[in-house]
Amino acid sequence: MTVLDVAPKVRIVIGVIGDDIHVVGNRIMQLALEESGFEVFNLRTRNPPERFVEAALEVNANAVFVSSLNGEGEHWCADFRQRFIDVGLGHVVMYVGGNVVVGQRAAADVIKLFKSFGFDRVYHQQPDISVAIAHLLEDLKHGSPERESSAV
Numbered sequence: 001m002t003v004l005d006v007a008p009k010v011r012i013v014i015g016v017i018g019d020d021i022h023v024v025g026n027r028i029m030q031l032a033l034e035e036s037g038f039e040v041f042n043l044r045t046r047n048p049p050e051r052f053v054e055a056a057l058e059v060n061a062n063a064v065f066v067s068s069l070n071g072e073g074e075h076w077c078a079d080f081r082q083r084f085i086d087v088g089l090g091h092v093v094m095y096v097g098g099n100v101v102v103g104q105r106a107a108a109d110v111i112k113l114f115k116s117f118g119f120d121r122v123y124h125q126q127p128d129i130s131v132a133i134a135h136l137l138e139d140l141k142h143g144s145p146e147r148e149s150s151a152v
Helices: 024-035 049-059 080-086 105-114 129-142 145-151
Strands: 011-016 039-042 063-068 093-098 121-124
Touching: 011 049, 024 039, 024 063, 024 129, 049 063, 049 080, 063 080, 080 093, 080 145, 093 129, 105 121, 121 129
Parallel strands: 011 039, 011 063, 063 093, 093 121
Antiparallel strands: none
């Protein structure tokens, strides 16, 4: 499946949340998404949650990818989905990844926490962007299985 099977112009907002200045993974993510046929709007580093909402509104985004390497994701992402719902963007697919919490925690606990914040998929310390791209293609075509199961 390719992005053209899902939609001809899939727009994705990506960026690093909070005071995080780690840009290398962000750039790699942008290149991988663009090579997969997505239109990427990169906010780069040091973004408050409001900037993701503003950008998604501005470009009519289909998805948002939030990353954090310094572990501040837990603080900055606590009410992330609600911010999008408040402006009519509750349908936007939301992913978060990187090293999103401070300290060592079980991956299952981190995933559960960020799903409670409204993220469709959580990639805590997962280095392979191709997994997220494959999930995104499926989620855009069929809807997020995580969100659908939590809605029941």
